[in-house]
Amino acid sequence: MRLNTAVSRPEASILATNKMLKNTYMLLSMTLLFSALTAGLAMTLNLPHPGMIVSMIGYFGLLFLTTKFSNSSLGLVFVFALTGFMGLTLGPILSMYINAFSNGHELILTALGGTGVIFLGLSAYALTTRKDFSFMGGFLMVGILVAFLAGIGAVVFSMPALSLAVSAMFILLMSGMILFQTSAIVNGGESNYILATVSLYVSIYNLFLSLLQLLGVFGGND
Known part of the structure; x- marks a missing residue:
C-alpha cells in the first residue's frame, strides 16, 4: 500500500499539472480570439481611444474583479470583460498605425509574429526544462512598477x-513574466487557471504593443 501511495502522488501531480495547462491555454486562446474580435470591431466602427485615464480605470477595475472572483464562475465573465475591453482599447491604436504608416499592416503583422515566436519559444523552454523561475518574481514586480511609472512620465512630459x-524594458519584463508564469504552472506555484490566463494575456498584450512601438519608430514608412 505504501508503494502504491508513493507512486500515485507523482501521477496525481502530473495529471493536475496537465489539467491546469490545458485549462489555461484553452482559456488563453479564447480570450485572445475574443480580444481580437473586439479590436476588429473598434477598428470597423472607427471608435476613438478612450484615453489613458479611462483605460487605466477600466483595466485595473476589471482586473480587481477578475482576481476577486477567480474561484467562481463569475471569474470567467470578468476575464472576458477584461480582455474584451483591452481589445477595444487596442483597436484605435492599430488604426492609428495603419493610417500613419504606409506599411502599417506589415508592422502589425511583424509585431504579431514576433510576439508569437517569443511566447511560444519561452513557453516551450519553461515546459521542457521545468526550471523554477519563481526567484524572478520580486524583480519582475519592481521592474514592471518602474516601467509603468516611467511610461506615464513619458506620456505626460512628451x-x-x-x-x-x-518599450524595450517591457519586452524584457513581459518575456520574464511568461517564463515566470509558465514555470509557476508547471511546478505547482499557480493552481488557478483564471489568474494564470490573465497573467499570460497581459504579458502577450504588452509584449505586442511594445514590439509594435519599436517597429513603428525604426521601421515605419510615412
Missing part, C-alpha cells in the same frame, strides 16, 4: 526617448 526605453 519624452519620446523615454517612451522607447520603456
